[in-house]
Amino acid sequence: MNVRQERHLIERVIHLLRILDENGIEPDNIREENFSKELVSLEDREGFPETCEFLRFMDEIPGGFLIYFAEGDGQIIYVNQSLLNIFQCKTRKEFRQLTGNTFRGVVHPEDWDEVNKSIKRQIFENKFDLDFVEYRIERRDGTVILVEDYGHYIKNEAVGDIFYVFIGESTDERKRQQTEQKRLLAEALGSANLAIKAKNAFLSNISHDMRTPLNAIFGFTSLAKAWIGEPEKVAGYLDRIDTASRQLLDMITKVLDISALSNAAGPAEVECDLCKTVREAYEFLMPQAKEKSLSFQLDCDSVKHNIIYADQGKLQQLVLSLANNAVTYTNSGGMVKISLTEKDELPNSYVVYNLVVEDNGIGIGEEFLGRIFEPFSREKNSTLSGVHGIGLGLTIAKSIVDMMHGNIEVKSVVNEGSTFTVGLTFRAQPLHDASREEEVFSGTSLRILVVEDNEINLEIETELLERMGFTVEPAENGKIALDKVACASPGDYDLVIMDLQMPVMDGWQASAAIRQLEDPTLAHIPIIALSADILASNKGRAMECGIDACLSKPLDFTLLLEAIEKIAKR
Structure with a gap:
């Protein structure tokens, strides 16, 4: 042109x-x-x-x-x-x-x-x-x-x-954008590679570490059957089966915990006893510590404001995660100590607490300290360290500390031990009156309706409760339980232990229906729910249905007895 x-x-x-x-x-x-x-x-x-x-x-x-x-x-x-x-x-x-x-x-x-x-x-x-x-x-x-x-x-x-x-x-602008795009792409690839490494580490750890207790369960079960006429040998095998089962349950619980924490809306603050919460975690780990001949110590004597407002479940989970990590990675004959102290008193009844968990175990290498709270991270696999785990305990602890707006620090030297220090601030109440003696539990004559669709679970729960002196009546699903309560006379049942996931009518529906009965005495029968789903959202739903307490499966009989005791006293 x-x-x-x-x-x-x-x-x-x-x-x-x-x-x-x-x-x-x-x-x-x-x-x-x-x-x-x-x-x-x-x-x-x-x-x-x-x-x-x-x-x-x-x-x-x-x-x-x-x-x-x-x-x-x-x-x-x-x-x-x-x-x-x-x-x-x-x-x-x-x-x-x-x-x-x-x-x-x-x-x-x-x-x-x-x-x-x-x-x-x-x-x-x-x-x-x-x-x-x-x-x-x-x-x-x-x-x-x-x-x-x-x-x-x-x-x-x-x-x-x-x-x-x-x-x-302009060319310069395009170059700048291309450079920025490359940087973002490199970061995304880096994150993806970390995720892949974490996934591979998780699959590698869990495939090995879950098979080990499973092999123990199957192996010692076979031995127990073979030596059925030798009570002492069978008892020893059963103890080993119990240990392996707890290892397996611990792994599954940690995976569920980290999933629940990632979706948690935030801590639910209720009145709780801080020292008692820490002591319960300590007592839970005592058998494991004794098995390894550890010097397992607890010091919370200097705490004055023990009644606080906090998420008791998350707080106990934090102590368990840190203390269990110390017990796990401390060799036989070593030392683990849990210390709880008050650091500062702040205005408006707030108190700063320090929780310290220290051990003289295998320690952590300096190069690994920066990644210690990452999911599925372990410095050594269980084949090298001799310790089973999937690398989630410290991740759970860090997530809870962050949720409670606290801070966590770690100091460690290889072959000398580790010290984890957690700083938390809670609103506290005046000193609890410790002079008040608790009443001795004498409720073993209670009549309990156990609602469970699984025959094995029903057999175990019935036998354990009856051995404690309770009178037990079974019901195979929520509909049968509702009919039994509706037709009962006041005093026929003192308590209902309700499974939540059942055919015909589940535990949610049955509990809500019991609360709607015309007879107020029957409508207010205490209900303890048992569920394999331990997420916090289901505990809230249980309260909406009128359930008095919600415990997780597999059943911890000690916790069940404590729940029964609280309800009986009330």
């Missing part, structure tokens, strides 16, 4: 654009049949298809393109779709509002003087080549980017002097 043809085409384009502007028509999807004879005269229609085709072509090219008048601030005549995309504008109306529909409004104010000098040079000096200039623009979302501008000036008496300009993001 020669200069004359170029100018003639530009004249037709500008003439058409003026017609569109005067009639409030956007230059999108231009077709000849869309224009009546009144809008475009017969002489205007000469070359009309070529003009429409040119505008459609300019709208589809990948780079930004605009035409503007050379005089004044440079009123814009036309912008293509790619330029709208660069400015993050969906419509030409948005672009006009953003720029004031002038070329000066396109350029960042701080760069206008230099760009204006370039425009003047183009007009007076460079009449045949495309002029090049770089400047910044501000997009609709407020971000500022650098663009490259290739413009050409046309002097035209018919339509006025104009510039047509090709605009694109």
Whole structure:
């Protein structure tokens, strides 16, 4: 195309654009049949298809393109779709509002003087080549980017002097964006690799460490059967089965705990005894410590404000995670100590506590300390360390500390031991009256309705309760239990132990229905629920159904007796 043809085409384009502007028509999807004879005269229609085709072509090219008048601030005549995309504008109306529909409004104010000098040079000096200039623009979302501008000036008496300009993001800007994209991609790949490593470590640890207690359970069960006539041997095998079962349960519990913590809304604060909570965790781990002949110590004598408001379950879980880690990784004959002290008293009845768990165990290498709280991380696998676990205990501890807005620090030396220090702040009550003696539990004559659909579980629960002196009546599902309670006389049942997941009618429905019975004595029979699903959300649902206490499966008989004792006293 020669200069004359170029100018003639530009004249037709500008003439058409003026017609569109005067009639409030956007230059999108231009077709000849869309224009009546009144809008475009017969002489205007000469070359009309070529003009429409040119505008459609300019709208589809990948780079930004605009035409503007050379005089004044440079009123814009036309912008293509790619330029709208660069400015993050969906419509030409948005672009006009953003720029004031002038070329000066396109350029960042701080760069206008230099760009204006370039425009003047183009007009007076460079009449045949495309002029090049770089400047910044501000997009609709407020971000500022650098663009490259290739413009050409046309002097035209018919339509006025104009510039047509090709605009694109500058090479430097593209390089910056590419560098940023590469950085983000590298971070994403790094995170993905860490996740893959964590997954592989988890699968490797759990496949080995779960098979070990399972092999023990199957093996010692076979031996117990073979020596069924030798009570002492069978008792020893049963002890080993019990130990392996607890190892397996501990692994499963940790996986469920970390899943529950990741979805937890936050700690539920209730009144609880801090020292008692720590002591219960200590007593729970005592058998494991005795088995390894450890010096297992607890010191919370200096705590004055023991009644606090906190999430008791999470707090006990924190102590168990840290103390269990110490007991697990301390060799036979070693020392583990749990210390609880008050550090500071703050205004509004808040108290700062320090929980310290120290041991003289195998210790942690300095290079691993930075990753010690990562999920599924273990410094050595169980084959090398001789210790079973899936690397979640410390992750759970760190998650709970973060949830309680506390802090946790660790100091460790290989072959010398580790010390974990946790700082927590709780709202406390005045000193608990320790002089009040608790009543001795004498409720072993209670009549208990045990609701359980699994025959093995029902047999175990019935025999254990009856050996303790309770009177037990079974029910195979919630519907049978509801019918038994509804037809009972006051005093027939003192307590219901209710499984939650059952056919016909589950424990949720049965408990709620019992609470709706007309006889108030029957409607208020205490209910203890047993569930394999230990998530906190289900404990809340249990309360809504009128359940008095909710315990997890496998059944811890000691905890069940404590729950029965509390209900009996109440």
